[in-house]
Amino acid sequence: MKSFLAARRLSPASMFHVTRRFRSTSSWKKAPDRETKGSTRKKNYSMFQQLVESRFERVLVDMGKWTAEHSEYRSFKVTSQQHLIRESNLFLLAIKKAFARASLNGEDGRDTNPLFWNLRNAFVKGDTQGLGKELKYSFQAFLMRSAFPKATSELQAELADLRYPFEWFPATRVMQRTVHLHVGPTNSGKTYHALKALENAKTGIYAGPLRLLAYEIYSRFQAKGLPVALLTGEEQRIPENVDEYFTSCTVEMSPIGKKVDVAVIDEIQMIGDPHRGAAWTQAVLGIQAKELHLCGEERTVDLIKEMCERIGDKCIIHHYKRLSPLRTMKESLDNDFKHLQKGDCVVTFSRVSIHSLKNVIEKETGRRCAVVYGSLPPETRAQQAALFNEPNNDYDFLVASDAIGMGLNLEIKRVIFESSTKFDGIGHRTLTIPEVKQIGGRAGRYKTANQAIQTAAAQPGAQSGADSSPAKDPETTAASPAKWGTPGYVTTLDEQDLEHIAASFHEEAPPIQAAAIQPPSFIIERFCSFFPPQTPFSFILSRLREISRISNPFFMAALTDEIGVAEAIQDYPMSIADRCTLLYAPVTIREEAQQRLIAAMAKCISTSTSGHLLDIPEIDLEALDVEETDPAFTDKTHLLRLESLHKAIVLYLWLSYRFEGIFVSQQLAFHVNELLQAKIERCLDQLNFTFEARKAFRARQRHSATRRDLEMGKYLEHDEVEAVEAGFDAALPGQDAHEKQPVAANDDEAKPKSKSL
Numbered sequence: 001m002k003s004f005l006a007a008r009r010l011s012p013a014s015m016f017h018v019t020r021r022f023r024s025t026s027s028w029k030k031a032p033d034r035e036t037k038g039s040t041r042k043k044n045y046s047m048f049q050q051l052v053e054s055r056f057e058r059v060l061v062d063m064g065k066w067t068a069e070h071s072e073y074r075s076f077k078v079t080s081q082q083h084l085i086r087e088s089n090l091f092l093l094a095i096k097k098a099f100a101r102a103s104l105n106g107e108d109g110r111d112t113n114p115l116f117w118n119l120r121n122a123f124v125k126g127d128t129q130g131l132g133k134e135l136k137y138s139f140q141a142f143l144m145r146s147a148f149p150k151a152t153s154e155l156q157a158e159l160a161d162l163r164y165p166f167e168w169f170p171a172t173r174v175m176q177r178t179v180h181l182h183v184g185p186t187n188s189g190k191t192y193h194a195l196k197a198l199e200n201a202k203t204g205i206y207a208g209p210l211r212l213l214a215y216e217i218y219s220r221f222q223a224k225g226l227p228v229a230l231l232t233g234e235e236q237r238i239p240e241n242v243d244e245y246f247t248s249c250t251v252e253m254s255p256i257g258k259k260v261d262v263a264v265i266d267e268i269q270m271i272g273d274p275h276r277g278a279a280w281t282q283a284v285l286g287i288q289a290k291e292l293h294l295c296g297e298e299r300t301v302d303l304i305k306e307m308c309e310r311i312g313d314k315c316i317i318h319h320y321k322r323l324s325p326l327r328t329m330k331e332s333l334d335n336d337f338k339h340l341q342k343g344d345c346v347v348t349f350s351r352v353s354i355h356s357l358k359n360v361i362e363k364e365t366g367r368r369c370a371v372v373y374g375s376l377p378p379e380t381r382a383q384q385a386a387l388f389n390e391p392n393n394d395y396d397f398l399v400a401s402d403a404i405g406m407g408l409n410l411e412i413k414r415v416i417f418e419s420s421t422k423f424d425g426i427g428h429r430t431l432t433i434p435e436v437k438q439i440g441g442r443a444g445r446y447k448t449a450n451q452a453i454q455t456a457a458a459q460p461g462a463q464s465g466a467d468s469s470p471a472k473d474p475e476t477t478a479a480s481p482a483k484w485g486t487p488g489y490v491t492t493l494d495e496q497d498l499e500h501i502a503a504s505f506h507e508e509a510p511p512i513q514a515a516a517i518q519p520p521s522f523i524i525e526r527f528c529s530f531f532p533p534q535t536p537f538s539f540i541l542s543r544l545r546e547i548s549r550i551s552n553p554f555f556m557a558a559l560t561d562e563i564g565v566a567e568a569i570q571d572y573p574m575s576i577a578d579r580c581t582l583l584y585a586p587v588t589i590r591e592e593a594q595q596r597l598i599a600a601m602a603k604c605i606s607t608s609t610s611g612h613l614l615d616i617p618e619i620d621l622e623a624l625d626v627e628e629t630d631p632a633f634t635d636k637t638h639l640l641r642l643e644s645l646h647k648a649i650v651l652y653l654w655l656s657y658r659f660e661g662i663f664v665s666q667q668l669a670f671h672v673n674e675l676l677q678a679k680i681e682r683c684l685d686q687l688n689f690t691f692e693a694r695k696a697f698r699a700r701q702r703h704s705a706t707r708r709d710l711e712m713g714k715y716l717e718h719d720e721v722e723a724v725e726a727g728f729d730a731a732l733p734g735q736d737a738h739e740k741q742p743v744a745a746n747d748d749e750a751k752p753k754s755k756s757l
């Protein structure tokens with residue numbers, strides 16, 4: 001504890017360099033002798049045990065004292081306060097035994113010591129918040145330990161056997177698909193070639209990670225006169241008077257049951273994401289396309305090849321090289337915006353940061369600045385991108401979120417990271433190597449590169465990385481494009497961030513070893529039938545996640561947000577099918593206002609009462625009544641109020657497509673959303689931030705991220721953290737490759753917590 005407190009007194013600069021050393025592979029992987037390592041691990045586990053026991057006390061306080069009316073305690077057969085105290089003490093004893101086995105005997109695997117394994121995993125993935133949630137579930141499971149006879153437990157285990165997810169899509173399995181995997185760095189033309197195959201088909205699907213990308217492809221196909229539908233969680237545009245059309249959608253909205261000639265799934269490396277990756281896995285396994293084109297990073301090759309072998313699809317790999325050089329600069333901007341050049345893009349990680357930087361840059365330089373971020377309306381984003389891409393106007397700079405890393409078509413000369421840290425829903429953390437490469441790799445004139453590809457492709461003998469017909473060889477490489485495109489540059493605003501950003505371009509991210517899956521609704525519905533009617537839905541989901549059997553190359557998705565939604569809607573009776581639908585609603589469930597909102601929506605569904613937009617008090621429409629002349633309009637509290645209302649409208653629109661007879665004010669919601677977006681933009685433009693305030697904020701972010709790393713290192717050793725973050729339990733030697741149990745992971749804009757991106 002003393003070392004951690006001392007670390008907290010370090011300056012932000014020193015803290016940053018401590019983190020670099022702490023995360024350094026060379027320093028972390030020095031092998032101490034067995035005796036020293038064992039002594040260190042015992043000390044760490046002792047401190048971790050203290051944290052667990054302290055957190056369990058808080059869980060008990062949050063659950064409240066026993067009463068006869070306490071529905072949760074009734075569900076778990078707790079009959080009195082004395083009974084609760086006795087069970088709590090027994091559970092604490094079980095925790096002590098689990099830690100003793102881990103510390104003294106080295107038993108810390110999922111099979112040998114599941115309680116310890118689950119607590120450690122939850123802490124690594126979700127910090128103390130995730131640890132608290134896991135403790136609550138583990139205590140509930142402890143209370144239910146004798147509730148099920150052996151036969152029932154065996155049936156539960158049979159339903160929780162998720163080792164063969166490819167069997168969930170029988171119609172797709174009877175097809176003979178050809179999978180084209182386009183891999184390479186950013187700005188290499190891989191998506192361009194996949195889209196050419198899509199354009200040359202009669203029917204097809206484009207599935208991307210952001211609604212902005214879906215809208216971009218939708219607009220591109222419309223401009224070519226091709227019939228196309230747009231499908232996102234909050235908006236659906238279906239072409240009229242045509243039977244066959246293309247579909248541009250977010251991955252979560254992929255039409256699995258539609259047979260098409262060609263499908264393109266973008267950013268395939270997202271398949272390993274513990275929160276959204278299951279949607280990519282479902283699309284890869286389920287889309288009924290004769291040709292399936294996957295675009296993404298090189299580190300997905302082995303995983304996709306293994307998946308194709310398992311399901312019998314032919315796999316053709318297309319390798320691409322960058323179309324323009326990418327160089328990291330030796331100097332930062334040294335916090336001086338006067339060093340900005342035309343074509344620069346400053347990347348930050350929140351909407352407030354984007355607009356505050358825009359205002360400061362325009363004030364400091366006297367030149368205009370465009371903005372792009374994920375929640376910007378598609379039409380507005382297209383307008384802002386056009387202003388930035390046009391060379392003959394005064395919009396010299398762009399301030400954007402990490403959404404640009406997902407492939408938005410912007411002519412960026414230089415990427416400037418405002419910070420090397422971001423908030424991930426739990427706390428501030430240092431950017432990962434893939435994140436840095438994905439974002440920084442957008443530097444370099446992408447559109448110029450595309451034009452070069454088209455010119456080269458039109459020349460006789462030019463090689464194409466992908467074609468709408470199968471390639472002759474299982475692997476192909478696009479012609480080297482070293483002469484194409486202008487160089488791209490990467491640097492930082494602050495000198496203290498440059499070391500991490502520059503180093504990330506010289507390090508390789510590890511291969512993606514497994515694809516995320518989550519149990520489909522039909523399995524959840526059947527699994528629920530084995531529990532008493534009043535059993536909390538969140539416990540059932542946690543139980544399913546806990547006992548599931550999964551084979552390589554898959555792992556169980558986090559389900560953290562889904563379990564949070566299940567808790568929020570627990571009090572309202574409804575069918576399991578309706579509960580399953582609500583699990584995937586676009587809700588930031590960690591926010592109390594969002595918990596109240598989804599509960600209000602669940603009440604409407606449960607009672608089949610009016611879901612008119614004006615009849616739901618939790619939707620704060622009065623926020624629109626504040627005039628711009630009111631001093632409160634520029635207050636940060638009012639901005640938060642508008643942001644909260646925007647999330648509520650997005651949720652309402654999502655529900656209006658799934659419960660049409662209840663949430664009937666769809667057109668009004670669209671209108672309110674337009675008014676709201678305009679209000680938010682004007683409010684953001686008027687917020688007053690000083691450059692010094694932003695500089696101090698970045699320093700606090702670095703300090704927070706470093707402290708979080710040090711806190712983790714206080715309780716666990718590097719190899720443990722690395723094993724969990726990699727997605728597998730390294731402490732299970734001797735298991736068959738297809739029986740090895742992966743870690744069930746736990747948890748601003750590129751990941752907006754919304755399934756309706």
